[in-house]
Amino acid sequence: MRKRIAVFLLSIFLMNTAVLADVPFQGHAEFDDEYTELDKKLFTGKKEVLEKRDVIEMTVSQVLDGSFSLEGDEFFAEVTSDVIGDKGVIIPKGTVAHGTITQTSEAKRLGRDGHLSLSFDYLVTPDGREIPIEGKMSTKLHPLKAATKIVATDVGYTAVGGLAGGLFALQALGIEAAIASQGYTLAGGAALGGTIGLGMALYRKGKNVLIAPGDEIKVKILSDVELPVYREEALKQEEIKFPGLDIRIVNILYEKDPFGEVNTITLSLSISNMSKKAFSGMDLALVNDYNAVFNPSIFGDTKLLFSQLKPGDRFAGKISFAVNNVKQSYWLVVNDRATNKPIAKVSLDNAYKKVSKDVKKRNAKMRKAKKNYYKEESPFDL
Secondary structure: OHHHHHHHHHHHHHHHHHHHHOOOOOOOOOOOHHHHHHHHHHEEEEEEEEOOOOEEEEEEOOOEEOOOOOOOOEEEEEEOOOEEOOOOEEEOOOOEEEEEEEEEEOOEEOOEOOEEEEEEEEEEOOOOOEEEEEEEEEOOOOHHHHHHHHHHHHHHHHHHHHHHHHHHHHHHHHHHHHHHOOOHHHHHHHHHHHHHHHHHHHHOEOOEEEEOOOOEEEEEEOOOEEEEEEOOHHHOOOOEOEOOEEEEEEEEEEEEOOOOOEEEEEEEEEEEEOOOOOEEHHHEEEEEOOOOEEOEOOOOOOOOOOOEEOOOOEEEEEEEEEOOOOOOOEEEEEEOOOOOOEEEEEEHHHHHOOOOHHHHHHHHHHHHOOOOOEEOOOOOOO
16 A cells, blocks of 8 residues: 555656746845845946947057967956946946957068957956956958058068159269160169169068057947946945045046156146145045056146145146056045145046036047057068
8 A cells, every 4th residue: 555655646746847847937035134235235226238249448468469369368457437327327437347368460571560459257246246248359451451461561671762762863863864874774773673662571570469558448348238327326446534634636637748758647636725734735645446547647837846845725727647548437635745645536437427517528538549559560570
């Protein structure tokens, strides 16, 4: 009897198992109260889609060089600007992207430039979330554009060679010989110069790709990703206040240094010193999120730099800093002369959110005028 009951129960179990195998698993994950509260602090509860073909601006964390970087090499990049949807920020500045070099090519003869192709598979946000993505970036030109560029440059080499050959004949044989030969000496010189120019064109090597930290790259997204929208207050950088000292960043401009590089940040400041300490512009510095320190530049407005701010003083003016990448996160710090440690720390990221749209457009235009990702090569390098 017991044996029959056991067989009966086993058959029912197997039947239920067979039925359940055809039913898709449904359920949901529940977070404990701690994570729920954290989510509430970080996000608005709304969601936004990072759409296919959207572009994210990043800067790499290491040098990528087409002459020695290898396919399969991994690297990291940092998002340099908030990615903003219709409902708010979905990927904050400072998010780290994991990338891989998928294709690399050195510069070649006939003026063919090298190229790098990069792919990205996930992001790590400042709050520790890992977001899978599909993204790519390539410096490779369209074949038609590349061919047009090479032909135009080589014609230039031949034309310059022809001109040089003609001038050489004129200088070597003289104007009388040119007149007597009805210009054939010049033509011969030009033909010789043209041959030399053609040889240079055939020998000429293209340029290798060089993407360095600070160079901004644009990564195209290949598939839609749904993301939560951040609360504005959740993205505010931490600051340090000193009693009685009020420093406000009124404006932030990206500017060129004397060599034409966009690596200078000029701050318009409003300072009220109601503390018991005195300090000068020499006590100010910029510190980035890697704790690198940048002192004031002598190429900008130096009025604040050489001013003394005693207790009870107020000041409004500008001060400039030469940095290695204007798009990193920075804090303006006031150092205590006695300890050489910061007593106040003001976030540029927080201040930049209040900068006018016109200034932001102007700064973006300054940055875009920079990169082609190629380094010059000598035509006589082997």
